[in-house]
Amino acid sequence: MKRELGYGIEALRNRSALKLALWSIPEILPTAVYGVAVARATDSFLAGHAWQGIAWLGGLVATACLGAAGAHQVYGRLGELVEPLRDDLVRRVVGAALRTGDPAAVARLNRQVEIVRDTFAGLVLVVRGFAVTLVGVLAGLLSLAPAIAGFVIPPFLLGFLASLAVLGLAADRVRASLQADEDLATTAGMTFSGVRDITATGTEEFAEHLTGRPIKAQAAAERALARVAALRTVCFAIGGWAPLLILLAAGPWLVGRGVSTGTLLGGLTYVLVGLQPALNTVMGALGDSGLRYVVTLSRILSVQAVPDRSLRTKTPPESSIRTHGLTFAYGPAAEPVIDGLDLTVAEGEHLAVVGPSGIGKSTLAGLICGMLEPSHGQVLIGGVPASDVSPRTRALIPQEAYVFSATVMENLNYLLPDASPSEVQQAIDAVGSGALVDRLGGLQAQVKPHDLSAGERQLIALTRAYLSPAPLIVLDEATCFLDPDAERRAEEAFATRGGTLIVIAHRISSARRARKILVMDGNRATLGTHTSLLSSSPLYQELQGHWQPTESRQIQPAS
Known part of the structure; x- marks a missing residue:
């Protein structure tokens, strides 16, 4: 007192x-x-x-x-x-x-x-x-x-x-x-x-x-x-x-x-x-x-x-992801959403996660980003438990992107306040948000979130994540309100940015751009490539049937 x-x-x-x-x-x-x-x-x-x-x-x-x-x-x-x-x-x-x-x-x-x-x-x-x-x-x-x-x-x-x-x-x-x-x-x-x-x-x-x-x-x-x-x-x-x-x-x-x-x-x-x-x-x-x-x-x-948590958390030497027996349930009496998942995503790899709505894809994203604690097992980022990793090493962009009332520049450099103008412009060009920035009136224009469409908010959030120093990027249906061309440009930008990329896929094109695909089926999961999953995963075959076939024919599988 x-x-x-x-x-x-x-x-x-x-x-x-x-x-x-x-x-x-x-x-x-x-x-x-x-x-x-x-x-x-x-x-x-x-x-x-x-x-x-x-x-x-x-x-x-x-x-x-x-x-x-x-x-x-x-x-x-x-x-x-x-x-x-x-x-x-x-x-x-x-x-x-x-x-x-x-x-x-x-x-x-x-x-x-x-x-x-x-x-x-x-x-x-x-x-x-x-x-x-x-x-x-x-x-x-x-x-x-x-x-x-x-x-x-x-x-x-x-x-x-x-x-x-x-x-x-x-x-x-x-x-x-x-x-x-x-x-x-x-x-x-x-x-x-x-x-x-x-x-x-x-x-x-x-x-x-x-x-x-x-x-x-x-x-x-x-x-x-x-x-x-x-x-x-x-x-x-x-x-x-x-x-x-x-x-x-x-x-x-x-x-x-x-x-x-x-x-x-x-x-x-x-x-x-x-x-x-x-x-x-x-x-x-x-x-x-x-x-x-x-x-x-x-x-x-x-x-x-x-004491500052950043002093107690660790920055991993690289952004590889490994899970061992990862299990998560919303309560001790509930069925696990994820059950015994063993997964390895190498440094710099591009992984797409697919599955029916509500199957637990966002839960996996939350576990990787340290927002949820596993019921059993563990998630390692660069060999360090996810709960001990500094938040600065990861950037999660959800479906409903966050944009706040401030200038365009303040929205874009929020995760890297000391970014130079050239770095900001490079991120804008890479993600493809230049036309939006021009329409808003430039980097010093005021952003009014309620005047932006859902896709425009996603473009701003994607540019912010691209500019951030985080070596691990998780896009949780973060491009679902963009048209296929804009989505392709943004995902390709992140794939060539460096670091590790996890994409919760919204279209078949997102899955086919990734080198590896994780199919979540109930509390089970199957890892493979587009070609191998077409022959080994009935659920993946079914999901592809619901996606636009014309879009599928235009995208070549990643080698």
Whole structure:
């Protein structure tokens, strides 16, 4: 907790925090005055001095206007204080995600950063308001009647301290809630990415069970948080309502000892208008927002502090691929999508993977690229386990290519930021995206992803992958929206680029351009050339019959 509090204190060490504190001072005056003003106005009215009572109320209104002016300035300074903190957290989360490949980074960026930003802003406001109210009320009560302060302050502090004692229990509940949120995000992401394989293998019930457990865990964590909220209600009853009841019960005794009716009413006003709302707000902030701030920030800073994964991963000397007994299933009770696959792809080789839709081709691509962990067996890239290989050695282009809002150049050199203009132009010419770049307005033109067709997005992603330093390229139906000629040019460019190329084939032409073809049939696989598979693989013969025969006649088998 010291680290998280220290991070917040560090964020407060700037000119905006000082300005916020200075503009809080005008609010102390109306807080200190309103109880006294009510007391004096009430006594004046009861004594028949109406104008004197009105003057006291007028003074109260004037001080309230002064406090409102200060509050208006406070919110402006708050934005200057909070937004830099959010920007710093976003940089930390994105940097950690790029280094570690953490699948829970999406939950951290989409939800947890916003939790820290919002709760930090709320805590600043609440603590500031609580301090202003407490100082003002104490000053007012002591100037009004010290005896009333003796009845009000002890139960108020008792309730406040009791709420602090509940924070330890509440912290555990918040941590459980955040962990359940991340577990659910990770499980749902894994399930959605394998929906085609789940449908193909009939494992919908297992997928439902797999996602159901984190959903139930998250629901249980939220119910536990609700029980902690009930305990805070008890603490508020002690600190917020007990002073009021005690003061009412002691009223006759106080009046008998010279305390006026107006003074007693002023004390009640301080409790109802000042202490009770302030205690309710600060308890809610510390017991809910405060814990969320500490626990959530702890998770962000802990992940950010993990050593750079690139320092622990290895860059293989070459990009050959070998699998030994590779088996993968979406859960322990599910049928394997890939079962005992032994495969060798030499450095610089071009392999096409074919098979019916949903048979597991994308699953194999995910295993090769280290996005999935094998159930059994292993994948070796250059003799190094795929999970230990640096992500920079592989580039995977899926069917739905990713293009972001930025310049054409920023989209193309994303994987090689220091690429020279000549290198970028060479990649454009090789892949065949020159006409698209010209249509968009050149390398410095802004890209609007929603204005591009699926094929145009694929061309940009293919050029980006070609330009990358990755020696292993995996194209998972990455040319399916291109016409046959554009697809041929792109695949031939990658085949002559150097390094190893894996193509999840969409057309027979893609398969025939490869030196080796892997036919996936259920959880079995057959490796061969186009000619050998025509005689040995009935599935390959059937697949070729579904592809365009005219296209087949135009493509000569690779030697």
